[in-house]
Amino acid sequence: MTDTPKENPKAAGHVHYQGRMHALQKEIITRWYKELHGVWQRQQASNAVPLPGSGATGAVPLMISGNCVELLQAFDLLPVYPEINALQLAIRKKALEYLLKAEDMGYSTDNCGYVKADMAFYLEGAETAQGTRIPKPSLILNNFVGCNTYIKWFEHLAHFTKAPLFTLDIPFLQGEEPDAGQIKYVADQLKDLIRLLEKVSGRSFDIDRLREILKLSARSEELWSAIKMTAKNNPSPYEAFFDATTMMGPLYVSRGTPEGVRFFEEALREMEEKVRLGVGAVAKERFRVVVEAPPPYPYFKAFRDLFNTWGACSVASTYSCVGGTFEFGFRHDPRDPLNSIARHMLVHNVCNRNYIQRYDQILRYIKEWNADALIIHSVKSCRLFSAGHGDMREFFTSKGIPTLYVESDLEDPRYYSPAQMRNRFDAFFEALEHKKYSTKGAGV
């Protein structure tokens, strides 16, 4: 197979993945961390809730899945995402020291690494790699959307920080549509939350302000969706797994702000320009793949290299839908704010949808984004994604879709074996290439 690329670690190590959107993303995330640090600094002078003075009224941790960040923004409260705390530690190779500290406290090696790293991070002073601090929570918003571990995570955070805890209980989606009782149940809880946020922030609820924020969110979602659609081009200008991870930060932190809209406008422009020029996200696109589940953050770059070496571009991913399945049409609706937020949490994010719905989503990606194969990265930490991945492999294999199943973790470097992972990827792509040529270019 003369066409099979020989792996050149040196060359792979020099691949430059960053476009302009990466620089913009860095600006947004750095600014957000600085704002959080500002809250932390003001907390040093006062423990009052709401925080006196100008600027943000406080900081509220919530989880990414189906998050209702717009409600916090409407009260000038800054979101804190513990998942981002944890992944930042992992991607900067700092996770293991925090994981070991957590295990010293009694956390099991079998518990979610995100939770362990984040809890140790809080207890060690919550100083980020950038040298900024994460403030003490004014309130912990336990948005229970699909992931049962969220509940434990926030119970622990409340136990150790003594901050008040509010739970948004989102029933798990069974069919395609929730019933009226489920929407009412969630919308009623949102009303309770609004009353609480008024107290925590010292601000009165202004529904017109929420509508404005939702209008901007809808625009960001429209743009984000359009970016995902550019991956239908051949070659795809957009790496829908690794680059999506970069873009998810702005999506969760600032989608309801003019800054967020500008980010997504710029990112879409970049993708459209690449389409016009015929430039792909990988140098020579040879395989189009769909990726299921989160990345191994401790080996993020090395994992990406495994794809890049083979000219494999992710054209769609389920992980990029944790915060919302916007590419299938959902937009926040400023005309119906609370029901719209409720529907986002109930229906339009991958975490609150059942496993069979995820199979359907992946099938749709494979068909509509014209993918060659599915890669399942089964992470030990996150059972929401991984419990049942063997069945998923069986399902897609039975449909004739080449499927690679590998196991590691999103936080814990001890579960990633570089050599074994490389062998699995190389063997898979070699077989895929063989199949491609043996079917005379008809695709696999």
Add this chain to the structure above:
Amino acid sequence: MSGKLEAALARCRELTEDMSYASVRSHKEKTGDGAIGYFPVYSPLELYHAAGYLPVAVHGGGNQIEITAADSRFGSFICSIVKSTMELGMKGHLDVLDGVVFHDICDSARNLAWLFERNFKDKLFMEYFHLPQKPDGAAAAAFLGGEYERIYTKLAALRGRKPDLDAIRKSIGLYNINRGLHRRLYKLRSERPQDVLTAELSLLTRAGGILPVEEHNKMLADCLADFEARSNKPRDGIRVLVEGSFCEQPPIELLELLDAVGCFAVDDDLLIGRRWFDQDVPVKGNPFSALAEAYMKSPVPSSVRHNPGVPRTEAMVQRVRSNKAQAVLFIYAKFCEPGLFDYVLFKDVLEREGIPHLLIEFEEKMWTFDKARMELETFVESQLFAYD
């Protein structure tokens, strides 16, 4: 041990280890009832009973089956009960059932439900419901009542029955008796742990997952009388609170070991779903609301129920004090996310309160108990020495 009690316990063991579910098959043939499986932890059995089904606990395969197929569906880091339940489905053990009901105790169990739906829908219906994780909101009870009505109506229709609220009230009454008998057994065990051994009590409760409630009630009442008549001499040992086996059940051999080494459980959360209510559920009024409100108001702490108003940590300390326990023994299933997470908070609070504790992990297929024996013996001896 009286011959009658011994025979009853032997029958319990036989029933719970029979993975062919012969007694369920026989009940169906005899009565014309359906049979519905339910996954732990709590399930409203009254609704299934009233809709014309025998509720059957689907609590994995214990140490009675080999996992040869389900390993291909779940990763290496998934707990035994999820895998062995899948195995039961794949090997046809559950074909005797009409369907299985799940709820979201954890992410693995939730995904298992949808794997059942995909793999077995031609022979088993799958029903799923949401137990609110928000006990402090009035809306939650109303929502749960709606969930119960939805499930009951659907299940009754599948049996060709029209909704019958009186039938549900009658079922609530039968399960009230069942829970009341459990409460009396647990009270007796707390007072005289030498007369009601943990393995025996566990077998009795487990049998309730197979037997019709009417028959189980009679068995519990008879065994209670036999236990009350017992007068074993107290042995050297310590009084412990056992926590952590609310879902996957430890091998009976491990529970027998507790008694053997002098680790006398005075309270536990083994199959806590069978004992969810500390008082009777009202049999008057709307039965869906009654069951829903009873669930929401129940003070029974559980690792699968978020209840910030009554923190499980503080409830554990109270349980230790009220049962005069000297220590807490955590018995967690390997890979059990809810349990192992809770351990961290329990540990923090127990150490604050100066209450000794020990953690043991198990798997359904655990077959050697030497390590557990050594840990338990050492723990008991260290506590006996400390209390002398």
